[in-house]
Amino acid sequence: MIKKFFKVAExxxxxxxxxEILSQMSNYAPFAVDLCENPVFSVAVQEATAPRYTEEIRxxxxxxxxxxxxTADGLLVFEFLLFGISTGVLVCDSTLKQSALxxxxxxxxxxxxxxxxxxxxxxxxxxxxxxxxxxxxxxxxALFHAAGIRYNGLGYLFLGKSGTGKSTHARxxxxxxxxxxxxxxxxxxxxxxxxxxxxxxxxxxxxPWSGKTPCYKNVEMExxxxxxxxxxxxxxxxxxxxxxxxAAILPCISGMRWNKEMADGLHKTQNALVASVPxxxxxxxxxxxxxxxxxxxxxxxxxxxxx
Numbered sequence: 001m002i003k004k005f006f007k008v009a010e011x012x013x014x015x016x017x018x019x020e021i022l023s024q025m026s027n028y029a030p031f032a033v034d035l036c037e038n039p040v041f042s043v044a045v046q047e048a049t050a051p052r053y054t055e056e057i058r059x060x061x062x063x064x065x066x067x068x069x070x071t072a073d074g075l076l077v078f079e080f081l082l083f084g085i086s087t088g089v090l091v092c093d094s095t096l097k098q099s100a101l102x103x104x105x106x107x108x109x110x111x112x113x114x115x116x117x118x119x120x121x122x123x124x125x126x127x128x129x130x131x132x133x134x135x136x137x138x139x140x141x142a143l144f145h146a147a148g149i150r151y152n153g154l155g156y157l158f159l160g161k162s163g164t165g166k167s168t169h170a171r172x173x174x175x176x177x178x179x180x181x182x183x184x185x186x187x188x189x190x191x192x193x194x195x196x197x198x199x200x201x202x203x204x205x206x207x208p209w210s211g212k213t214p215c216y217k218n219v220e221m222e223x224x225x226x227x228x229x230x231x232x233x234x235x236x237x238x239x240x241x242x243x244x245x246x247a248a249i250l251p252c253i254s255g256m257r258w259n260k261e262m263a264d265g266l267h268k269t270q271n272a273l274v275a276s277v278p279x280x281x282x283x284x285x286x287x288x289x290x291x292x293x294x295x296x297x298x299x300x301x302x303x304x305x306x307x
Contacts, residue, residue: 002022009207011139012039015045016045021120024121039097041098043128044099048102053077057069062162064080074094080123085104087119088101088102088119090127099127103120103123104120132207134255138261138262140192141191142266143209146158148188149170149174155224156224159228159229159249161251164229169284169286172287172291173294175291183219184215184216185212187207188207202272204223223273224277225298226249226280228248228279228280228281228282230283231283233285234283235284238280241279246274248279249270280298
């Protein structure tokens, strides 16, 4: 067993596991560090039978399922299924500081070596993403389900339900708005800091989690804006303010909102983001005109105050 350290959005975490599985997870290489200062969480990985638990809630999406529950002694549990097959069970202590991931044993999976390895990588990757989202939820940090573009030094996140066209719109920016750069296509991280005047400033970071598009860049930049997408037979964009802006970003942030402390932390972060980062609603076609209209409307120069 070896212990590796990583840093995402200025948060450190530690993973203790065999070198074999980490060697298959190149998406974490840009975020590896030699030293770990006050990790927000640590997880120990082993191939073993997991403790029994009672299911409380389940999330299903595109063949992937996450089951959340608790053991008899109250420990928080997440089980990760891929097309109905259990790949691993994550068991967390009450603080989320220490966790154990029980990878489904090879003899239970009864698959080829390569298939077993893919299942174990899936379990560890999802465990680290879930742990990061939960452990940082009270630390002015939010893991977004969004596509992220950097333009003129600022970061813009395209939001919306699965299938809305976030990745498509990001690709249109890359094609039609010269100077655009994709820095994450599924799970960028937004974190609030204080500027020299004590006012909140939002920064967005790349992460090791980028969905179907391999884009794992260890970058950071000031937030330029949020854009909520909706498919339409026309192109039209309008600003979102107050409650409307809050409602736009609410479903795009990962977290256990049934947990009061985590929900309160995310609520505080969302309020600050709505107040400091402009939000827009883009009804659009998947075409060049939509990408150019969006860019012309939302882009501001680095250093300019938000409108």
